[in-house]
Amino acid sequence: MSWQAYVDDNLVKSGMVSAAGIYDLQGNPWAYSAGFAAQVAEVAAVSAHFAAPAGLAATGATVAGIKYMFVRGEENAEIYVKKGAEGVYFFRCNTCIIVGHHNDKIQPGQCSATVAKLGDFLKEQNI
Numbered sequence: 001m002s003w004q005a006y007v008d009d010n011l012v013k014s015g016m017v018s019a020a021g022i023y024d025l026q027g028n029p030w031a032y033s034a035g036f037a038a039q040v041a042e043v044a045a046v047s048a049h050f051a052a053p054a055g056l057a058a059t060g061a062t063v064a065g066i067k068y069m070f071v072r073g074e075e076n077a078e079i080y081v082k083k084g085a086e087g088v089y090f091f092r093c094n095t096c097i098i099v100g101h102h103n104d105k106i107q108p109g110q111c112s113a114t115v116a117k118l119g120d121f122l123k124e125q126n127i
Contacts (some may be wrong), residue, residue, distance in 0.1 A: 007033055011118060017101065017111050021038055021043075024097075027042070027045075043099060045061065046090050047090075050092050051076065056081070060081060078091050080112060093123050
């Protein structure tokens with residue numbers, strides 16, 4: 001399966017993720033949904049905080065030019081940021097990061113569960 005198919009079929013078509021992307025640990029895109037504009041430097045900045053996610057509490061995270069507030073993070077696993085009723089969930093796999101955005105019509109838990117399900121599968125595949 002192509003990386004684009006993972007983004008389109010497993011994430012966006014689920015209805016639980018409004019936009020998504022898969023990036024390497026340096027923030028370079030492997031695939032992303034149409035109109036999702038997370039920049040390499042933005043993803044790389046969040047990736048650098050996976051060792052100590054609480055470091056984002058002071059700065060938040062910028063995704064696609066929008067500043068989000070840090071909500072929670074688990075070391076080398078996940079980071080969640082939000083702005084109003086929208087949010088972005090970052091899931092760290094072995095060699096990549098899955099980024100899932102949810103709009104105000106999707107519950108944060110639904111988005112994070114959908115992204116984590118794909119992330120767990122990719123980790124089992126040693127990706």
